[in-house]
Amino acid sequence: MESYWDKLYLKEGVINENRKKMDISPWFNQFTNDMIITLLTGERSYTMAGYFNEVSDDEKAERPSALVDETVTFVRAIREHLLGILVFQFVSPFLRHYFPYFKNKSDYYIQNMKFMNQRMDAIIKRRREEIENTPLDKPLQNDMLTSIITANTPRDINYNKIGDKEVMRPMTDPELRGIIFDGIVAGTDANTISFIIYYLAHYPDVKKKMLNEIDRTFQDDKTRPITENDIHNLKYCEAIVKEVSRIFTIVNTLQRCLDNNNEIGGYQWPAETMFRINIDAIHHNEEYWEEPNKFNPDRWMVEGFEPKKNSFIMFGGGLRVCPGRKLAMIELFCLMALLFRKYEIDLIDKEAPLKTESGVLTVCTELFVEIKLRN
Secondary structure (H helix, E strand, C coil), X not given: CHHHHHHHHCCHHHHHCCCCEEECHHHHHHHHHHHHHHHHHCCCCCHHHHHHHHHCXXXXXXXXXXXXXXXXXXXXXXXXXXXXXXXXXXXXXXXXXXXXXXXXXXXXXXXXXXHHHHHHHXXXXXHHHHXXXXXXXXXXXXXXXXXXXXXXXXXXXCCCCCCCHHHHCCCCHHHHHHHHHHHXXXXXXXXXXXXXXXXXXXCHHHHHHHHHHHHXXXXXXXXXXXXXXXXXXXXXXXXXXXXXXHHCCCECEXXXXXXXXXXXXXXXXCCCCXXXXXXXXXXXXXXXXXXXXXXXXXXXXXXXXXXXXXXXXXXXXXXXXXXXXXXXXXXXXXHHHHXXXXXXXXXXXXXXXXXXXXXXXXXXXXXXXXXXXXX
């Protein structure tokens, strides 16, 4: 991402022409796409290269165009599939079968799903063949797909297993596909980092504290890799991530289903009742938070501070808590440090409202910024 930005926005000619302005939100979307696909599948992803080719007038990414187009098409199919899920969830079968508009939509999303599944199945098939052709004494790739394919097989890295026969069997291809799909679509980091930039631009004192912490940690070294120790030292960055996630909730609701009859809120509810939990209301409830509508990362820096139980639901909770929560936090800390130790990033128009769309998630649709290198 840095190399693309340097070419597009930070070359001398671009700076002289005052073209250092960009919509930063698509860059974060493509960055997280490439990162999570590579982490999950072990295969390279090139959606950032595709976006660079789209916005660049002259230079093109130094990647084979066929690979770039293939990746972009695959990721687009995944995003389309998310929209398709809503159609099948909320539009009745009668409308989908007999009304031309909904039938055309339904047919399109079914074909899109078939294409997406074929691409995922091809990735799984290649990895299975690689594993089968790798001697037992040789290491395998270090990615999630390899780990879940080898689970409950002689190549499983976890030797001691406890569970019934059904749990102990290897996973089928549809099960593997479902896990990879969930991992790709579950990420909200691109939106979180966009909202962080927005709030930092409106709270310069918070931004100054963050920059001081980053500068202390890296000692003005803008190129060295981030270490585990660095991540532990970025306490104020962590506070900013949590406060932005509290005050501007990305996942609007959680869904839970009763497994038996129960009393909730003074009422009796039968088994299989579906509840939707309003996360934003909890994050702004005065019973749980002091000045809940105030953006205040310092609340997280008070010694011994812990939010009341179930009052901060950034990653859900209970048995269904987000399994990628630690990865998401590490990614956000690292991205904040990498960005702000090297670049000055400011909003083009601080008076402009934040542009978002809300559905299952609240997403940032546009965030125009000006960037320049820090002195």
